[in-house]
Amino acid sequence: MTPYLIFVLKRFGQFLLVVFLGVTITFFVTHLTPIDPVEESIGAITQMGQSDPNAIELMRQSLRELYGMQGSIWQQYLHFWLRLATGDLGPSLSAFPTPVSTIILRSLPWTIGLMTVSTLITFVLGNAIGALAGYYRKDMVLKAVSLVFIAMLPIPYYILAFVLLIVFGFIWPVLPINGGYEMNANLDLSFALVLDILKHSILPALSLILVGAGSWLIGMRALVSNIITDDYVVFAELGGVPKGKILRSYIARNAMVPQFTGLAMSLGAIFNGTVITEIVFGYPGIGNLLIEAVHAGDYSLVLGLSALSIVGVAAAVFIIDVLSPLIDPRIKVE
Amino acid sequence: MQKWKRFAFGFVLATLGLTGLATAEDYTSLPRKETLIVENPEGTIKNPGWFNIWVNGGGGVSTGLQQLTMDTLWYIDPEQGLGGAAWDNSLAADKPQYNADFTEMTVKLRKGLYWSDGVEFTADDVVYTVKTQMDHPGMVWSAAFSVQVASVEATDPQTVVFKLKKPNSRFHAIFTVRWNGAWIMPKHVFEKVEDPLRYDFANPVSLGAYKLKAYDPQGKWYTWEKRDDWQRTSLARFGEPAPKYVTYTDPGPPDKRTIAQLEHNLDIIHDNTPEGMFTLKEKSKTIETWFPGFPFAHPDPTLPAVIFNTQEAPFDNADVRWALALLIDIKAVDMASYRGAATLSALGVPPTAATMKDYQAPMQDWLKDFEIDTGKSKIKPYDPTVGQQIADILRKQPKFKDQIPTDPEAISGAFGYGWWKPNPKAAGELLEKAGFKKSGGKWLTPDGQPFKIRMTVEGDTRSVFTRAGTLIAQQWASFGIDAKAVPAAKLWQTALQPGDFQVAIAWSVETWGGDPDLSFFLDSWHSQFVAKKGEVQPPRNWQRWSNPELDKIIESIRGISADDPKGMELGKDYLKLVAREMPTIPLMSYNVFTSMDTTYWTGYPTIKDPYTDPVPNWANSRLMMVKLKPAQSQ
Numbered sequence A: 001m002t003p004y005l006i007f008v009l010k011r012f013g014q015f016l017l018v019v020f021l022g023v024t025i026t027f028f029v030t031h032l033t034p035i036d037p038v039e040e041s042i043g044a045i046t047q048m049g050q051s052d053p054n055a056i057e058l059m060r061q062s063l064r065e066l067y068g069m070q071g072s073i074w075q076q077y078l079h080f081w082l083r084l085a086t087g088d089l090g091p092s093l094s095a096f097p098t099p100v101s102t103i104i105l106r107s108l109p110w111t112i113g114l115m116t117v118s119t120l121i122t123f124v125l126g127n128a129i130g131a132l133a134g135y136y137r138k139d140m141v142l143k144a145v146s147l148v149f150i151a152m153l154p155i156p157y158y159i160l161a162f163v164l165l166i167v168f169g170f171i172w173p174v175l176p177i178n179g180g181y182e183m184n185a186n187l188d189l190s191f192a193l194v195l196d197i198l199k200h201s202i203l204p205a206l207s208l209i210l211v212g213a214g215s216w217l218i219g220m221r222a223l224v225s226n227i228i229t230d231d232y233v234v235f236a237e238l239g240g241v242p243k244g245k246i247l248r249s250y251i252a253r254n255a256m257v258p259q260f261t262g263l264a265m266s267l268g269a270i271f272n273g274t275v276i277t278e279i280v281f282g283y284p285g286i287g288n289l290l291i292e293a294v295h296a297g298d299y300s301l302v303l304g305l306s307a308l309s310i311v312g313v314a315a316a317v318f319i320i321d322v323l324s325p326l327i328d329p330r331i332k333v334e
Numbered sequence B: 001m002q003k004w005k006r007f008a009f010g011f012v013l014a015t016l017g018l019t020g021l022a023t024a025e026d027y028t029s030l031p032r033k034e035t036l037i038v039e040n041p042e043g044t045i046k047n048p049g050w051f052n053i054w055v056n057g058g059g060g061v062s063t064g065l066q067q068l069t070m071d072t073l074w075y076i077d078p079e080q081g082l083g084g085a086a087w088d089n090s091l092a093a094d095k096p097q098y099n100a101d102f103t104e105m106t107v108k109l110r111k112g113l114y115w116s117d118g119v120e121f122t123a124d125d126v127v128y129t130v131k132t133q134m135d136h137p138g139m140v141w142s143a144a145f146s147v148q149v150a151s152v153e154a155t156d157p158q159t160v161v162f163k164l165k166k167p168n169s170r171f172h173a174i175f176t177v178r179w180n181g182a183w184i185m186p187k188h189v190f191e192k193v194e195d196p197l198r199y200d201f202a203n204p205v206s207l208g209a210y211k212l213k214a215y216d217p218q219g220k221w222y223t224w225e226k227r228d229d230w231q232r233t234s235l236a237r238f239g240e241p242a243p244k245y246v247t248y249t250d251p252g253p254p255d256k257r258t259i260a261q262l263e264h265n266l267d268i269i270h271d272n273t274p275e276g277m278f279t280l281k282e283k284s285k286t287i288e289t290w291f292p293g294f295p296f297a298h299p300d301p302t303l304p305a306v307i308f309n310t311q312e313a314p315f316d317n318a319d320v321r322w323a324l325a326l327l328i329d330i331k332a333v334d335m336a337s338y339r340g341a342a343t344l345s346a347l348g349v350p351p352t353a354a355t356m357k358d359y360q361a362p363m364q365d366w367l368k369d370f371e372i373d374t375g376k377s378k379i380k381p382y383d384p385t386v387g388q389q390i391a392d393i394l395r396k397q398p399k400f401k402d403q404i405p406t407d408p409e410a411i412s413g414a415f416g417y418g419w420w421k422p423n424p425k426a427a428g429e430l431l432e433k434a435g436f437k438k439s440g441g442k443w444l445t446p447d448g449q450p451f452k453i454r455m456t457v458e459g460d461t462r463s464v465f466t467r468a469g470t471l472i473a474q475q476w477a478s479f480g481i482d483a484k485a486v487p488a489a490k491l492w493q494t495a496l497q498p499g500d501f502q503v504a505i506a507w508s509v510e511t512w513g514g515d516p517d518l519s520f521f522l523d524s525w526h527s528q529f530v531a532k533k534g535e536v537q538p539p540r541n542w543q544r545w546s547n548p549e550l551d552k553i554i555e556s557i558r559g560i561s562a563d564d565p566k567g568m569e570l571g572k573d574y575l576k577l578v579a580r581e582m583p584t585i586p587l588m589s590y591n592v593f594t595s596m597d598t599t600y601w602t603g604y605p606t607i608k609d610p611y612t613d614p615v616p617n618w619a620n621s622r623l624m625m626v627k628l629k630p631a632q633s634q
Helices: A003-031 A037-047 A053-066 A073-085 A100-135 A140-152 A157-171 A191-227 A231-238 A243-272 A275-280 A286-295 A299-327 B002-015 B019-023 B065-069 B123-135 B142-148 B171-175 B234-238 B254-262 B274-283 B318-325 B330-338 B353-360 B364-369 B386-395 B408-415 B424-433 B459-477 B491-496 B519-525 B548-558 B566-581 B619-627
Strands: B035-039 B074-076 B087-089 B104-108 B149-156 B159-164 B210-215 B221-226 B245-249 B287-289 B298-300 B302-308 B437-439 B442-444 B452-457 B482-487 B503-510 B584-586 B590-592 B595-597
Touching (some): A037 A053, A037 B491, A100 A140, A140 A191, A157 A191, A157 A275, A191 A243, A275 A286, A286 A299, B104 B171, B254 B274, B274 B287, B318 B584, B353 B408, B353 B566, B491 B503, B503 B519
Antiparallel strands (some): B074 B087, B104 B159, B287 B595, B302 B503
16 A cells, blocks of 8 residues: 555545544533423414323423434434435424535535635735735835735634624614615616625625635745745746745645645635624525524424534544645645 | 526535526515515524425424414414304314314314315325324424324315324314414325325425415525415405415615615514514614504414423522512513513403403402411512503603603503512512521522522523513512523523522413413423423423412313303413413513504504404414505506
8 A cells, every 4th residue: 555545545434534523522512401392392283272281291202202302312312323324414493304514515515605605705805905914015006905904814704794883784774784685676687686796795795705815815925935035936036036926836836735725724624614704794605504503492494404513524624634745845744 | 609608607606505496486576565564483494495394304384384274173363353253163164063072072073274285185184194194293282282183084075083192172273273283285286195204295285375486495585486276275255366476585684674674675564673673663764563552563372481490499488479569660671671662461462452351350349359468567568550551661762752651541552561669678578588587688598508590591592581581580689589591502492391499580371362371381281291300391380389279270171161251360360360470570571563564565464453463473463464455556
């Protein structure tokens, strides 16, 4: 077996271990919460006018059985893994018997859309300004722009979200502050709908971009500052190669290697969603869904969303690790 | 180019999960003059394509599904109803017929009613509904049927006979809509389904006057269309429904609701904040409300109250409970919670229009004479002028002065009759009678410990009552009790059901509203259902209070039919008992700030024409459809 194959197998073993531990911890944490999905359902049913205490007790027993909540927590844990092994996330308990996967798939595209676009914009914006600021160190405009982004870095994204909401929703109400598209929107295929969806994503995306760009900027600026002292850059400058070409072809390309590693990890974390942003802007993604699931004590849905997130992040790290030796010649597997 | 453009659109929509939406017809394209737009208080529906109301599947109920498409045997409107009575024989042709010992109930059904797909409704549908739910534990009414029904059969296409496992003079309540009931299933649809528990009932077949037209796959709105054959439904007895389309939407938080109604894009707001309602009344010329002036809101047939956990000392002592009642300044609580827009109740029934007539007004003399013994003196705690005093306070506010009624009867109807007057001296005497002592300005329990009270409130989710609970705790604290309000998320599930609280603001009284029979909540107050300390309490006796006298009243009610005049006398016996024992301190009705815009529709229910509860998530609100009239020529 080649050293690389051994390395890949080891890393795969670590990947499986991380997923197993993450999902296990999530399983026990969700089952220790004081909210019980059966009692939640009974609460909804009693609101429908039922109050016969004997009937309520019978209903409680039936739902426990139906929701697979009989037996000890260890039996439930084993049952959960057996089901998961077949790719079955089970039925949602707060929307029984609709499969968890169906509910997640309804919300996931919104989060993926929002997060992918905002992550890529953040990445491009932060790295572009970082590269320019690192190369043209004396440029006052770039200095000022960098300062603004760096100053915003410590601001929690949800605080910025509230600020944007107040500014563009109330003081200067030009952008929608709630939902993924206008409630009364005509849902036929049209430019108007696409524009409406994009319009609704501006504020949530902006809250993520403005705060996120700063960290890419700092990283890129530092990388560029190191590279510009390398011999091949100095020779290129002495040789009269145009500055733009030096920055694009000699500096940025080399500096981007570690940045792409970070990008891959960020994209893996998309499955975490951005819970607070989605709540602040009423965005119909998995962040909102997660909060609803927690409130309803819907273990299955919480576990489904958590498993997705854990697998997403762990898989991204695994892929980066196994690809890095193939892409970056400085990394060697022994 | 066109091809490329279409591909680009398709890609973007697919990315955003909207491919399914592309076929949905948006409700704003419908003729506005033919469309009634109503707020659905359930918000955005998590499982929008789920219409199987017989399984608690996370789908919406108040999306119009229960109001416009479902039907069952009887309705009792929380208000006066149409046809001259709150009671309505809906799918049933007559009232339920019981045998002498209430072990058998016979139902005669109407002829000529049809499902929206053209199949005739018959007794087989009713029998199927009961048997299917009994055979499938987990369906919403399965347990209720299983506990009570020995057998059910259709003796002819219009007759159903239920044999019960034990006597029950209120068995029909399960098929009687207050805001919901055991809806009848379409046998011809469900009998073809492999598992009714896992069937979403997409494209629902309707027994009501409307059928599904379109809905938002993201769960924000549902549109229903009047059936061409609406004459073949039970509602047709009252006339033709006016709106051709009815849309239930999630308009967002209160400010968005208010703006949408000011712009005439939302005909009925289910519930607003008091402040939102005041804004609407001030800025809109087309808004109609239940009361034309203060307090505007509709009193729901529930009774918010200070609920004691009577299994916890010292709240197991009636003298302590009464002492705490005498420390409440209800006028301040009313102003803090509802800004004065509440209907008070000193009695243990909500002050709906019907109970005002049946209980509150007739018992005023008894309340005025009612005495309690503090151990040192006898006092008459009732102040019959509190409603009047609140009206006087509000009249002094320039903003509201013209909206406050002056007629004493109207004042009582809007603000309530009276309440208990604050009496700190008597409260102190009652605490001393219970063995408490005051030391250094602080009250100590009989075993010498500081008297601590934790008042559990719901926090943001029910801010009106959180404000009330917080103020009551402050009033107790200013008397020398270590009292604080503490918020609890999911108050019912985390505190009331497990009994993990001392005192809370919630309700344990829910009535039919339009009918004096109190069995709807009272039966579950029998001591046979009180859970042991530490165990889960079944609804609705959250105070976990038991009393032999109460058991006798409940057993007497069980032994007579629901419309027996003796029931009202037994109801008054219950009210006198709980006034003496004070297991909960009744505060006020649950006022729902429903506002109705008259730009496109008129004929909404109001106190002047109280034909139904205006709150549009109640299934009774279907009656509105036949009373509404277009405001503009078509």
